[in-house]
Amino acid sequence: MNVDVVIVGFGTVGQGVAEVIVRKAPALHSAFGEKLRLVGVFDSSSYELNGKGLDPREMIARKEKLGKVGPRLDGKTVPELLADFHYDVMVEVTPTNIQDGEPGLSHMMAALTSGKDVVTSNKGPLALKFKELAAAAKKNGARMRFEASVGGATPIINVSRDLLVGEKIHSIRAIVNGTCNFILNRMKEEGLPFEQALREAQELGYAEKDPSYDIDGIDSAAKAAILANAIFGRECTFHDVRRVGIRGVSLEAVSLAAAEKKVIRLVAEVSPTRLEVSPRLVPIGHPLAIGGTLNIFQLMTDLAGEMTVAGKGAGRLETASAVLSDLAALMKENCVAKGREL
């Protein structure tokens, strides 16, 4: 049995997913009795489909050498090209668009509507249309998994929904944007003014030329909205998140906080009654006072009490690892549904 995968979006994350398919497909095959097989790849201007399977290494090499993966799309859309093509899972890893979620939203909706499973790292569609996507999945007997959309490699969604299924989670407080954390940490540790710390983040490749997506809390708010839907069952979107970024954090404020043995961190807080991203004063030594670019989640639960999960929030293989965990979860479910021994 094969699990046929189409990767939509073949940038850093998409190529990372292709790489982990090469590396991990044998282990998944021996664990679940199904072979993970790449049958399609789309980038922003080209595509390749082959029902008999594609060599992921060759696709990565082709993309690196030619800048494309196959024939030009020539105005055709991903849903149009996949309409009559057999596959099982769409891995949707196109870049996040927080304005309207496109093109990822259309890709995911088309796949789910036709009963295909979706695994995604794309925050835009989830932060804007979670309810609609979940309804489409349910209606058509498809599954949607999105561990990679929040926290990169850090397993927060699957931990909360699967492993802590018996717990009541009261709240989650998290640092979900490594760029902001890097900037705030540099301000405190080196006494750099905000602008200088931001420039340093840009030079190191942590921040984009237009950093507003990170420093205005947009990225964190999208993740907060996803957590609110996925873990707390709240029907909300990115627009419902009360959001303040770190643009106005002054060196003077950082110093004043330090004098009180505190650091300033951009914290996302989600609970049944709270949905917010804002700079907060965090005591030094508290889990959320974490430095560097790591992501961290602090869960408050009724039985287990306080729990902290931390890990790498971004990166090619790190994000691909979260995608792989979702693919493995789907394969495990297939295995159980078919009564095969795990």
Added chain:
Amino acid sequence: MRVHADLRLKDVPGQLVRALEPISSFGGNIVGVVHHHDQVAGGRISVNVTFEVKSQKQLESTLQAWKGLDIDVARLSSLFETFEFEYVITGDISPTELREITDGIESVNELDSVDLRYSVSPSTGEKAILIFGKVKQKAALARVDDFLRQRALQSGFLLISGLGE
């Protein structure tokens, strides 16, 4: 309100239960009891009781009941439970603005204390102000928070709130 009471009970069986009964019957919550068998004076034993009541009226009813039961209250101290708040505000904040902010916080019911600490950069003139204090009821924290959030929106300064519980 948490109350510490030093009681003097007659050194006869059943007195401790008699002394504690009014606390719970008026809705109080007993936190701790220390019975000093070795401290007997004038035929009475010393007992320290710590309990929580929701109001002054509840405490007065308990004291009245003890009086009726011939239980001496040698010493009584009470302490309100307080809830802390902490913020840093930074940006262009004029002295008038700051005065209005402190006035606003001081007008919140159940405020116990409010304090400020300033920091101004001599080179850039950047200002940051730590605002910290206590309220006597948890609900008052939300009122302080609402006030500061609205003020930050209206005046354009950045509000950095404490992590809270």
